[in-house]
Amino acid sequence: MSLLSLHNVTLKFGGLVAVNNVSFEVGEGEVFSLVGPNGAGKSTIFNLISRFYDPFEGDIKFEGESILGMASDKVPSLGIARTFQNIELFEQATVLQNLLVGRHRHCNTNVISQMLFTPAARRQEEAHRAAVEEVIDFLDLQPYRDKYIAGLPYGVRKVVELARALSTKPRILLLDEPASGLSIEETQDMIFWIEDIKNQMGITVLMVEHDMNLVASVSDHVLALADGKELAMGTPSEVQSHPAVIEAYLGTGEIG
Amino acid sequence: MRFVFKTSYEADIRLFKHKPQMAWYMLLLAVVVALPFLLDEFFIGEATNVLIWAIAGMGLMLLTGHTGQASLGHAAFMAAGCYFNVILLERGVPFIISLPLAGLIAGLIGVIITLPVLRLHGVYLAIATLAISILTEDFIVIAEPWTGGVTGLVAPPMIIFGLEIDRYGTPGLFYYVVLFVVLAVLMVYRNLLRTPTGRAFTAVRDSEISAQAMGINITKTKAMSFGFSATIAGLSGALLGHFAGAFNHETFNVILSIQLLLMIVVGGLGSIHGAFFGAMVVALLPQFIAISRDWVTDLTGFNATTIPGIEAGIFGLIVLLFILFEPNGIYGLWFKIRTYFEMFPFYRKNMFKRQKTYLKTERLR
Ligand SMILES: Nc1ncnc2c1ncn2[C@@H]1O[C@H](COP(=O)(O)OP(=O)(O)O)[C@@H](O)[C@H]1O
Ligand SMILES: [Mg+2]
Numbered sequence: 049m050s051l052l053s054l055h056n057v058t059l060k061f062g063g064l065v066a067v068n069n070v071s072f073e074v075g076e077g078e079v080f081s082l083v084g085p086n087g088a089g090k091s092t093i094f095n096l097i098s099r100f101y102d103p104f105e106g107d108i109k110f111e112g113e114s115i116l117g118m119a120s121d122k123v124p125s126l127g128i129a130r131t132f133q134n135i136e137l138f139e140q141a142t143v144l145q146n147l148l149v150g151r152h153r154h155c156n157t158n159v160i161s162q163m164l165f166t167p168a169a170r171r172q173e174e175a176h177r178a179a180v181e182e183v184i185d186f187l188d189l190q191p192y193r194d195k196y197i198a199g200l201p202y203g204v205r206k207v208v209e210l211a212r213a214l215s216t217k218p219r220i221l222l223l224d225e226p227a228s229g230l231s232i233e234e235t236q237d238m239i240f241w242i243e244d245i246k247n248q249m250g251i252t253v254l255m256v257e258h259d260m261n262l263v264a265s266v267s268d269h270v271l272a273l274a275d276g277k278e279l280a281m282g283t284p285s286e287v288q289s290h291p292a293v294i295e296a297y298l299g300t301g302e303i304g
Numbered sequence: 305m306r307f308v309f310k311t312s313y314e315a316d317i318r319l320f321k322h323k324p325q326m327a328w329y330m331l332l333l334a335v336v337v338a339l340p341f342l343l344d345e346f347f348i349g350e351a352t353n354v355l356i357w358a359i360a361g362m363g364l365m366l367l368t369g370h371t372g373q374a375s376l377g378h379a380a381f382m383a384a385g386c387y388f389n390v391i392l393l394e395r396g397v398p399f400i401i402s403l404p405l406a407g408l409i410a411g412l413i414g415v416i417i418t419l420p421v422l423r424l425h426g427v428y429l430a431i432a433t434l435a436i437s438i439l440t441e442d443f444i445v446i447a448e449p450w451t452g453g454v455t456g457l458v459a460p461p462m463i464i465f466g467l468e469i470d471r472y473g474t475p476g477l478f479y480y481v482v483l484f485v486v487l488a489v490l491m492v493y494r495n496l497l498r499t500p501t502g503r504a505f506t507a508v509r510d511s512e513i514s515a516q517a518m519g520i521n522i523t524k525t526k527a528m529s530f531g532f533s534a535t536i537a538g539l540s541g542a543l544l545g546h547f548a549g550a551f552n553h554e555t556f557n558v559i560l561s562i563q564l565l566l567m568i569v570v571g572g573l574g575s576i577h578g579a580f581f582g583a584m585v586v587a588l589l590p591q592f593i594a595i596s597r598d599w600v601t602d603l604t605g606f607n608a609t610t611i612p613g614i615e616a617g618i619f620g621l622i623v624l625l626f627i628l629f630e631p632n633g634i635y636g637l638w639f640k641i642r643t644y645f646e647m648f649p650f651y652r653k654n655m656f657k658r659q660k661t662y663l664k665t666e667r668l669r
Binding site: 098100119120121122123124125129130132136137138139140141144145148149150151152153155157159162163164165169170173174177212216 | 316317492495496498499500501502503504506507509510511513514515516517518519520521522528574
């Protein structure tokens with residue numbers, strides 16, 4: 049059974065059909081990529097999964113169960129974590145504090161014990177830090193641990209967003225253009241990390257990305273979209289050589 | 305210059321980052337505790353006034369500085385705390401119960417009143433809370449049987465374990481009662497900030513959308529922040545009632561609400577220090593002006609006491625200067641000076657230059 053699936057999902061913004069009858073299934077343990085030109089509806093699909101919008105038609109399922117009845121702040125409790133295309137970090141907080149917010153869904157002490165900082169609250173704080181510290185080590189964020197986001201360069205912010213999503217200990221990670229704006233070296237790091245996230249951590253990845261080199265090297269399946277509609281779906285090479293995709297991108301030379 | 309080496313997660317959780325920091329705060333505490341022995345009655349009263357403002361400031365700081373929700377209505381919650389405390393005292397409830405209870409009632413009222421306006425943002429929330437403050441003034445007048453209407457109420461002396469405490473009879477003890485509340489609020493505030501609730505507050509302040517994506521319930525978090533904030537404001541209102549002796553609707557007018565917000569802006573939004581710095585400015589400015597007036601009169605022969613509205617004018621000027629030149633308030637200034645000495649001689653001139661922030665116009669896409 050697939051972990052996450054969309055079934056004939058449609059979403060309109062006024063007259064604009066941003067997502068048009070889209071279906072796909074992300075299998076457990078795979079890397080699934082969404083590609084397509086700007087405005088194709090990729091980020092909107094992420095926002096639908098995050099339950100920021102209600103689809104006009106269709107269903108979104110996690111482990112076979114519809115999530116459409118769920119409030120958006122309940123979605124992370126399923127094990128769905130995400131990053132944003134235009135970095136949405138907590139600017140006036142340190143890297144460590146940002147990652148600790150990622151632990152929010154694992155919080156099991158009440159406000160009273162927190163305001164009194166009871167031994168239970170202390171134990172939980174220590175456990176949160178241990179969990180976050182693993183992510184910091186994994187993504188080499190030690191030098192930035194206590195730095196405020198507001199002063200960090202763009203490339204580091206991208207990594208912090210990934211780290212915050214990983215801190216939630218997700219089952220599926222939604223990455224919206226993880227390599228956009230990164231240097232060649234940073235993109236290379238991102239490729240290694242995504243492979244480790246899939247292979248070592250066993251986390252499923254659903255990704256939007258323009259860098260076809262990255263997409264081809266890490267993805268198991270690719271869905272190409274244009275104007276909210278599916279163009280082609282399959283393995284990276286199948287999609288890249290699909291006539292509809294080639295036609296849609298004729299003249300641009302590459303997807304994205 | 306000092307580096308902080310962390311040896312365990314303990315180090316992040318502790319209230320004080322390192323030994324010297326702890327030593328400084330302990331010294332400060334010692335001075336604050338010794339104050340009534342060092343000052344005369346008049347200045348003990350002034351110090352008490354600063355602390356009462358600081359409690360109110362902490363209440364609003366939690367909401368505005370840490371949760372990012374502006375309120376121009378906090379005089380309403382101070383009023384709730386003040387009136388309920390006295391009403392409970394008049395019904396024979398002992399002070400050690402009436403005070404926290406009055407705070408809790410103020411907090412509850414805060415949550416109930418603000419639930420409908422929680423969806424509002426920025427300036428709209430400020431306007432809605434301003435309306436609450438205005439309505440409260442009218443309500444106090446209308447609810448005359450309980451509030452005494454325009455005549456107001458007189459606060460009975462506080463009685464703690466048989467000890468009668470009032471501002472003029474026992475100024476030192478009164479100061480200690482207020483100090484105790486300050487420390488209790490401070491402790492709860494610090495604890496919240498180092499646990500998930502406080503992190504949810506700052507997350508909502510910095511990015512609602514991403515707080516939501518991390519599983520934070522925005523409405524619940526804002527309501528909780530309003531609740532804590534109004535409770536703390538209620539406590540300060542109750543103490544203000546005892547400090548003022550008598551009070552009526554005008555004690556808690558809209559000007560007080562506005563003054564509170566300006567106070568934490570001057571002090572420095574987003575830091576507990578800011579509440580205290582702001583309180584010092586607001587509470588001590590009138591005295592400072594009065595003293596300088598006499599001084600100016602003596603020096604120049606020009607009778608400066610006749611300048612009307614000078615207090616509000618000078619306070620307004622201070623607010624304006626801070627917003628223009630030091631948006632992080634007095635705490636921002638203090639932080640820079642402290643860093644300068646800690647880093648000496650490695651301080652770089654543009655160290656605090658604000659970084660380019662990335663455009664948020666295309667959020668979510
Ligand atoms: N909140 C919104 N309101 C109106 N239109 C939107 C909104 N979000 C996205 N759109 C539009 O929907 C289309 C798909 O956008 P998006 O999903 O961001 O594309 P991309 O594939 O580049 O991520 C675009 O035409 C965009 O302008
Ligand atoms: Mg996009």
